[in-house]
Structure formats: C-alpha cells, structure tokens
Amino acid sequence: MLRIALAGNPNVGKSTLFNNLTGLNQHVGNWPGKTVEKKTGYLNFRENDIEITDLPGTYSLTAGSPEEEVVIDYLLDERPDLIISVVDASNLERNLYLTLQILEFGLNTIIAVNLNRESERKGYRLDEKRLEELLGVPVIKVEAIEGNQDELLEAAIRQVNGNPPQIRYEFLRSDAIEEFRELLEDVEADFPAEWIIIKLLEGDKRVASMVGEDLLKEFERIRRILEEEHSADADILVSDARYGLIEGLLERSLTRPSLDRVTVSELIDRAVLNRYLGLPILLGVMWLIFQLTFTAGAPLTELIDAGVSHLAGAVQGALGDSAAGSLLADGVIGGVGSVLVFTPNIFILFLLLTFLEDSGYLARAAFVMDRVMNSLAGLSGRSFIPMMLGFGCCVPGVMATRTIGSERERILTSLMIPFMSCSARLPVYVLFTSALFPLIYQGWVIFFLYILGIAVAIITARLLGEVVMGEGSLFLMELPPYRLPRPRTLLIHTYHRGIQFIKKAGTIIFAGSVIIWFLSGFPAGNVSSSILGTLGSIMAPLFHPLGFGDWQSAVAILSGFAAKELVISTFGTVHGAANIAASIQGAFTPLEALSFMVFVLLYTPCLATLAVIKEEAGKRWALFSPLYSVFVAWMASFIIYTAGTLLGY
Numbered sequence: 001m002l003r004i005a006l007a008g009n010p011n012v013g014k015s016t017l018f019n020n021l022t023g024l025n026q027h028v029g030n031w032p033g034k035t036v037e038k039k040t041g042y043l044n045f046r047e048n049d050i051e052i053t054d055l056p057g058t059y060s061l062t063a064g065s066p067e068e069e070v071v072i073d074y075l076l077d078e079r080p081d082l083i084i085s086v087v088d089a090s091n092l093e094r095n096l097y098l099t100l101q102i103l104e105f106g107l108n109t110i111i112a113v114n115l116n117r118e119s120e121r122k123g124y125r126l127d128e129k130r131l132e133e134l135l136g137v138p139v140i141k142v143e144a145i146e147g148n149q150d151e152l153l154e155a156a157i158r159q160v161n162g163n164p165p166q167i168r169y170e171f172l173r174s175d176a177i178e179e180f181r182e183l184l185e186d187v188e189a190d191f192p193a194e195w196i197i198i199k200l201l202e203g204d205k206r207v208a209s210m211v212g213e214d215l216l217k218e219f220e221r222i223r224r225i226l227e228e229e230h231s232a233d234a235d236i237l238v239s240d241a242r243y244g245l246i247e248g249l250l251e252r253s254l255t256r257p258s259l260d261r262v263t264v265s266e267l268i269d270r271a272v273l274n275r276y277l278g279l280p281i282l283l284g285v286m287w288l289i290f291q292l293t294f295t296a297g298a299p300l301t302e303l304i305d306a307g308v309s310h311l312a313g314a315v316q317g318a319l320g321d322s323a324a325g326s327l328l329a330d331g332v333i334g335g336v337g338s339v340l341v342f343t344p345n346i347f348i349l350f351l352l353l354t355f356l357e358d359s360g361y362l363a364r365a366a367f368v369m370d371r372v373m374n375s376l377a378g379l380s381g382r383s384f385i386p387m388m389l390g391f392g393c394c395v396p397g398v399m400a401t402r403t404i405g406s407e408r409e410r411i412l413t414s415l416m417i418p419f420m421s422c423s424a425r426l427p428v429y430v431l432f433t434s435a436l437f438p439l440i441y442q443g444w445v446i447f448f449l450y451i452l453g454i455a456v457a458i459i460t461a462r463l464l465g466e467v468v469m470g471e472g473s474l475f476l477m478e479l480p481p482y483r484l485p486r487p488r489t490l491l492i493h494t495y496h497r498g499i500q501f502i503k504k505a506g507t508i509i510f511a512g513s514v515i516i517w518f519l520s521g522f523p524a525g526n527v528s529s530s531i532l533g534t535l536g537s538i539m540a541p542l543f544h545p546l547g548f549g550d551w552q553s554a555v556a557i558l559s560g561f562a563a564k565e566l567v568i569s570t571f572g573t574v575h576g577a578a579n580i581a582a583s584i585q586g587a588f589t590p591l592e593a594l595s596f597m598v599f600v601l602l603y604t605p606c607l608a609t610l611a612v613i614k615e616e617a618g619k620r621w622a623l624f625s626p627l628y629s630v631f632v633a634w635m636a637s638f639i640i641y642t643a644g645t646l647l648g649y
Ligand SMILES: Nc1nc2c(ncn2[C@@H]2O[C@H](COP(=O)(O)OP(=O)(O)OP(=O)(O)O)[C@@H](O)[C@H]2O)c(=O)[nH]1
Pocket: 008, 009, 010, 011, 012, 013, 014, 015, 016, 017, 027, 028, 029, 030, 031, 032, 033, 034, 035, 036, 056, 057, 058, 114, 115, 142, 143, 144, 145, 146, 357, 358, 483, 489
C-alpha cells in the first residue's frame, strides 16, 4: 500500500483534489481553514493500492495552532511514502515556502500546481517543466476540481522510487555548521541533519528536546557565530534563505503580471469591504438568504405538506382506530412527516450557504465583522465564520472554531454558536409564523429571531469573556479571490449537507416520534392523563410565566433537547400532521408564539452539538452551555412576553 499525503497552504484545493481522487466528500469552500483534522481515503490506480491523506492547510511546519500540530505529527510519526505538495499557481512565492520545508525534511515530494486557469487569467505564466528541472522535483499542473488525475498519479508512483533532492542553503555551508553536522551524525539517524539544524535555528522546541542538552549547548555557540557573521537572527536567516531560493526559482520559471492591473476581485472588494457599505451589504445578504429560504421553498413545502396529510388520512382510513393505524398515522407520519415537510427550505438554505462559502464572500464577511466583533464581543472576525456555518448546522460550526488561533477565542466562539439559528429550528419558525402572523410580517419575525440569536451570542461572549482567560489572537486571514461556484459542486455539497437532515428524520426523529407516540398512548384513555401528558403537566408551570404553559409545549421543549426538529414532530405526533397549524392557532396568541420561538431559539444546544463542544472546549464548558442557555432562554422569553403583555398584545 502506497501512502500519499496532500499538504499545502490553506485554500489551495487539497480537499477538492482529495474528493476527486477518492470519491469522498470532505468539506470544501472558498475560505482558508476548512479542514481541521486529517482524513484518509483509498483508491486503486493501475494495480497500485493507494492510501491518501488530506491534511489541514498550513503555512509552516512549526507547531503553532492545533491544525498545524496535526500536520507535523503526521509527517513526523507516520512518514508517508510521498507528499503531494499542492500549490496555488497565483501564490507560488508563499506556497513554495511550505514545499521547501517539506523537502528539507527529506520526504519524497511532488508538486501539484492547482488553480492554473485563474492564475493565467490574472496574467501569470508558469513554465512547470523549467521549475521541475531547477528544483529537481516533479511539477504537475492539475485541475483539482475536474477530470482524471492520471498524470499526477503516474508522477507520484514514479517518484516513490526516486530520490528527493537535498535542499542546501548557502548560509549553512560554514565550517562551524559542518562541525555540528558531524556531531549530529552519531545522534539521530531518523531525520536529515540539515533539517535538524534548520529547526534548531528556528527555535523549534520539539526538535531541541530530541537533540539533548549537551548538543544543544554546543549548538547555541554555533548559532551565535552564525548570527554575528550575518548580523541577523537565526530564524530570519532561515526564512531569508528560503525566500531567496524561491525567488531564484521563480525568476527563471514564472512570468508575472504587471502590477497595475486591477482585478475584478479587487473591484468587488472596494464595495464589499468598504468602511460604510460593508456592514449594510452583509446584512442585506443575510436578509436575502433568509427571505429566499422561506419564500422560495414555500410552494414545494405546501405540496409536500398536502401529500403528508393525505397519506396520514389514507392510512387512518385503511387501518381505522387500531393501535397500528395510530402508530403509523400519528407517530410516524405525524412526527417524521411534519419535519420532512421542510426539506425544500432546508435544501435552499444549504444551497445559499454553500454558495456564500464557495464564492469567497464568507471570508469577506469575517473581515467586515472584525471591527464589530472586536468592539462588541472582544473577539476577532475569525469567529464570525463558524457562526455563519452555524446557521446551517451548529456541529460543523463548532468544529470550525479549531482554526482560531487563541484558545480563549475558541472556547468563547464554541459557546456562541448554539445561539445561531440552525436549520433544525427552521420548522418551528415557519410553522409558528405562518400560523400566527400576517404574511407581510412573517419575514421580519424570522429575521428578528436570527438577529436576536447573534445578539445573544455577542452578549454571551462579552459576559464570559470576563471569565475565560487567555490571550487574544491577531486576525490574519487571507482573502481568497471570488469564484463563481460551479453548479455541479454547489449541488453536490448542498446534497451532502441536506441529506443529513433527511437521515436525521429517518433515525433520531423517527425514534423520538415513536417514543412520544407511545408515551402519549399509555395509560390508554385521555392523552392529557397519559405518561406524556402527566410529564408535560408537571413541567408546564415552569413555562407559564413565558406564555405557553400547556403540557404539549412543555413536552415539545423537553424532546427538543435531543434534536430541535423534535419540537415540531412532537406537536405533529400529539395533534396529527394535518392539524398542527390549526392546533397551534388555537393554542397560541402571536405574542405567546413569539415567546415560544425565542425560547426554542435560545435554550440548549442539541446533543450532537454538545458532543462537539465537549471535544473543542472541554467537558466543563459542555456542561455549562445547556444550563446557561436554558437560563438565558427563560429570561429572554419572560422579558418579551411580559413586555408584550404590558404593551397590550
Ligand atoms: N475553479 C477551480 N476551483 C477550485 C479548484 N480546486 C479547488 N477549487 C476551489 O478552491 C476552494 C478551496 O478548495 P479546498 O479544496 O476547500 O481547499 P483546501 O486546500 O482543502 O483548503 P483548507 O482545508 O481550508 O486548507 C474551493 O472553493 C474550491 O471549489 C480547481 O481546480 N478549479
């Protein structure tokens, strides 16, 4: 088995290439920092079994953030047979910097130059054969997103048996270094001496501990000689040497565009990143997303709704009042069907979010929000990307916090994300607003809920910011160029995200609905005296001050702890799929509905989200999060309901 790893800077197309080669579906999008864990896939190419690992994007091989750690650990411990160093053709200077570090390490490497069309449009011309000759490493132009990658794979298989070139920097050819190199030969056979020297010059702690005290002392002496000789710090000498080498290579293999060209990306950015226009544009984009999600999905939703009601009716008619009939019609169709009705909205939302991510706008949103996040929440714009992802689903949102440099900001952001209105809350919003608010207000009510979520998240960061200690991080993020996402890619990603919703309906919602149905039927007789009704009645007084003190709401809220879709499916099971809207109309006033929706928005992350919060922020915060959010939800609903009542609504 041939073990190949994909390494490179963030956002150069590693995961795109990985997906293309393995047929898997790693998260891709047009912003740096999507992949945070390594992922392995397999393929067979001309009788060769190949294992491919997709690594997180990094700029260097010096451990800093958790995802850099992943890459370094992998390279040090697992030593793949070959590295495919993926580089962006428009950013070769910076991208080859990482390639050189991989070569220093002595690993077999080939270079895959991606995004060629884009760079040619910008006016770059790379002579890849010339670069290959100069560097001594195969250089292949690829189009990661499409077509077969035979040329790349052939080169890879050839290179596995080849020899990686030894990178030797001029400034390391001094007598003092040569002496030290000899000393090293007795110590460490596993890594190239040159690499150890470079890492020591860069001050890498891990390598320092590998070498041992005595040699380290000796090295300190040599380092000082070197620094005096060149009158510069050792780590600067190293990076200068790398950039010097790269410059020399590109000078002879790359034609660059003249500098005064203004790209389309720059033109768009002048508006989108404008001091005054940036924020209104972002708000406009968000408003548009939510409008489209709810309105464009409506006709299809109604159609499915009619279908589900019809089906429930037919089943009831065929099986009569038997237990089986009730289980199917109320439990399964009522519970699962009432959630599945919203599939069109969910798919549209995911399509739009994917477009936002893939076009490059999401990275801009982070920039625009940087100032806001800074002054309001004491965080950087980096935190805004996971928050936006949270509108789709909080689980990938929390996972995306890992690329945030500071631990403090990582924890705070993980605790903010559950307040983003994820797609599971959408059925609640749609049902309640459409049942109780006039058409012209519906969009605004939902938009208010989204904004309220963001506001509570920011207040949360503010409050907890006083408790969670640690250093902040500098907000350094590249702006990727805008790209018009391809319909095919958009559809594939939307499909993969949307299908999770349907899977969830078939598993956890299904199980939940059956349980709810069961609990509502026993002991037989009146539902309100069933186990479910009793449980609900016990809890109901807690919610009475919030305006929804009936047992059904209490039970719906309770089941929503597992997954928020269950809030609606509980109503579906208790009332029957066809009657949800009517029974909501009967049970709630608009004010009570608003209070209920606010509660559902804010109270507790679902179990899946809690699991990732535990992963990213630790057990203590995963315990804290639901307690805190239930408290916040109760307070917010109480304030809204009380204020509304006083105002006469
Ligand atoms: N047009 C075009 N776009 C590409 C190509 N390869 C990648 N992209 C786009 O470039 C962006 C980044 O791709 P990813 O595969 O997510 O990049 P990555 O290197 O895995 O990024 P990180 O995981 O963040 O380090 C996505 O928007 C891709 O659609 C390509 O060959 N052609």
